[in-house]
Amino acid sequence: MASESYSQTNDLLPADAIANxxxxxxxxxxxxxxxxxxxxxxxxxxxxxxxxxxxxxxxxxxxxxxxxxxxxxxxxxxxxxxxxxxxxxxxxxxxxxxxxxxxxxxxxxxxxxxxxxxxxxxxxxxxxxxxxxxxxxxxxxxxxxxxxxxxxxxxxxxxxxxxxxxxxxxxxxxxxxxxxxxxxxxxxxxxxxKTPKVTAKEIAIQKIMPESGWELSNLPFNKKKIQALNAEIAQHNLKEITSIVVIREGKLMLEEYFNGANRNTLHDTRSAGKSFASTLMGLAVKDGYIKDENQTLNSFYDLKAFANYDPKKDEIKIKDLLTMSSAFEGSDANSESPGNEENMYPSENWVKFTLDLPIEKSKTNGGQWDYFTAGVVLLGDMLNQKVPDGMEKYADEKLFKPMGIDNYQWQYTPQKVANTAGSLQMTSLEYAKYAQLYKNNGEWKGAQILPAEWVQKTLTKQIQIPGRDQQFYGYLFWNKTVNIDGKAYETFYCAGNGGNEFIIFKDLPLTIIITSKAYNKPYAHAQADRIVKDFILPSVLKP
Structure with a gap:
């Protein structure tokens, strides 16, 4: 029998009687x-x-x-x-x-x-x-x-x-x-x-239907690689993938949906939505509602009215929040951190929760990257204070309408402010518009929506991510390099729980959207990496 005797030590507490x-x-x-x-x-x-x-x-x-x-x-x-x-x-x-x-x-x-x-x-x-x-x-x-x-x-x-x-x-x-x-x-x-049986229909490259809103690419690509990708998804070797969209030279090359999703599905891409706070901050700077990213926290809040006042709080810049490098004692990677996002969500006021946090003595503002969702909530609140009629209306008028993005859904904070922590839901093709805006250096169909200078600052290696070799962070955008056949291809990307990624290649005319529902799964982002490295890039580079 597996259970061993422990007769030499008495029980500490009475255990339930074994009556069954x-x-x-x-x-x-x-x-x-x-x-x-x-x-x-x-x-x-x-x-x-x-x-x-x-x-x-x-x-x-x-x-x-x-x-x-x-x-x-x-x-x-x-x-x-x-x-x-x-x-x-x-x-x-x-x-x-x-x-x-x-x-x-x-x-x-x-x-x-x-x-x-x-x-x-x-x-x-x-x-x-x-x-x-x-x-x-x-x-x-x-x-x-x-x-x-x-x-x-x-x-x-x-x-x-x-x-x-x-x-x-x-x-x-x-x-x-x-x-x-x-x-x-x-x-x-x-x-x-038993390996799932895969049908020819599941493997076939999905036809792009009319009225996508995109001009279609006629560039050649390796179709066998994409068919192999579809087979991996059908066999669940790549799990919970809901869509893959590829924009090449500004045109739609691939639009595929899986696991019940379709063109009209609003995807919950979780923290990929944080990047929109960076975009809206850039627009607010352009329009003069925010001075610049060096504006400090004390110009928005009376910090002495909140708990744990420290002069370091006065010095926190918008840039420190954009680069996840403020001195707040907040780390989503550390479950014991008082500023962990899981402590924020049940609170009645997320902004007060954040401003009440103590300063971490070992941190300097702008000195150390530490993933901190509550800081992005602060950015949303600052925007909501300064732009006319609130951030949600401002986003619609200044970003979404000019780009023809009309099928989206915000989540909200307890104060009914659009939630910049994440989960801004859109269709895959509209996420592609957003990512392509950055690929186009802020321009969309001849109009300069977002200042090119802000795009360049955003897509810059602002700070090293600890513990990740050659990975960096910009203004709420991630950075990493894909190595294939001895060549390095640098990317900036939005990322969210579940393996959701909007990927912009720096030196290739390529933008990739991957949506997925592998929430909290250890393989979520690894399989997104595999989709890019093993299938999409080889398909394009070796047509």
Whole structure:
């Protein structure tokens, strides 16, 4: 039996009594089930021996333990309280395919086991590994990471044995190896993998329908590369892609839709919408409503009226917010940061939330890049204050109408201001107009919409992104270089959760729009990179 005896140490807290006969008979087992079968309805006949793992499926596990998580952790560090144990430890999941180790992960101490489940007392829990029910669980991201770190490659066509092992772990010090306890539960199931059959229609390059609003490109391109791309999307090797649009020499070369999307779909491209705050700031500077990007925060707000006043706040420039380099103690990459966006969204006033933040002593304004959504909300509020009739109307009159963009939808802050944090939804062809505006140096159909000087500042390597080799940030635009066949092709791009990217090539007459719904997936942007590097660029460069 997987569960080991810990008789040498008494329990810290009373665990739930094991009264369910199925639980009694299966202590120490990880069982597999199709969907969420409630414990009081779950039977041994529901245990999966074999499962067809389709692209959309509902593979769940139910774990039967001999004790609670906190009591297992107590065996590793008897001197710690329950709260200390649960802050420093949880369960370790180990995955094997065909008895070969693939991946293990110590799940975050904050991971819980659903409604009614308590790590202090529960001895059984259920989590979904895959789901078609709209569930959003840490276990599903764990499953994605297992697949990304070898599981996908191991699960080839055919039948494979999946085994999962659970152990308790404790990480007592930040830079030390965690303590890992004995095996407390394990289980296995045969997974049947079938490659989806792809039809000729799915592979075929989609015909561009009339009334696109674009002149069509007649330049040659490698159609086999695009057909191969479509096959990868149809087989779900590239997941949740909803559209790909390619503009070449200012003309529409490719317009394709997938997974239920079409030309009229409004795509939620999440943080790709942040870049519009930069555009509107450039327009407001041109029109004289904003002096320039060196204007400081104290010219918009009485900063002493907010919490945690610091003279450094007075010195924060619009440019520091545009380049994600202000001294605010705010980092979306750090879940413990007080300015993390997840702390902002539940607050009643996002602007007050941001201005109340303390200054991070180790930061200097303009000195260090740190992704900070709340700062972009401030930019939106500044614009909303200064432009006539508010930012939403200004955007419509000064940017969208002149470009013929009329099918879009804002989200709003709690104060009903258009949300510059992201999720400005548009059609793919209208996103293409926006990206092409920058490719055209701010010009659209003979009219200079956005000053060329602002475009050049925006598409400049303003600041290095830490931890990313040769990647930089402009004015709310990202920068990276694509290397192919020994040649480097520099890009600036808008990027949003899910793998959404609007890509502008610096030295190629090429603009690419990729929309995707792979939200929070570890592969989201990697697969966007692959679409560009393995398919679209070779198609254009080697027609």
């Amino acid at each position: 006969p199925l639980h009694k008979a299966n202590i120490g087992k990880v069982t597999f089930m199709d969907g969420n079968i409630p414990l009081d309805q779950y039977q041994a006949s529901d245990f999966l021996k074999s499962y067809l793992l389709a692209y959309r499926s509902d593979l769940n596990i139910r774990v039967f333990m001999a004790n609670s998580v906190v009591n297992y952790l107590h065996q590793l560090a008897p001197g710690l309280s329950a709260e200390q144990l649960l802050e420093k430890g949880n369960l370790q999941f180990a995955f094997y395919i065909d008895n070969q180790f693939i991946y293990k992960e110590n799940i975050n101490p904050g991971c819980t086991f659903g409604s009614g489940g308590s790590k202090k007392s529960s001895t059984t829990f259920r989590v979904p590994l895959t789901s078609t029910k709209g569930e959003d669980w840490w276990a599903m991201y764990l499953w994605d990471r297992f697949k990304g770190y070898g599981g996908e490659n191991a699960l080839t066509e055919g039948t494979h044995l999946l085994k999962i092992e659970l152990r308790p772990y404790l990480k007592l010090e930040e830079n030390t190896e965690p303590l890992v306890g004995n095996l407390i539960a394990e289980g296995q199931v045969q997974l049947v993998i």
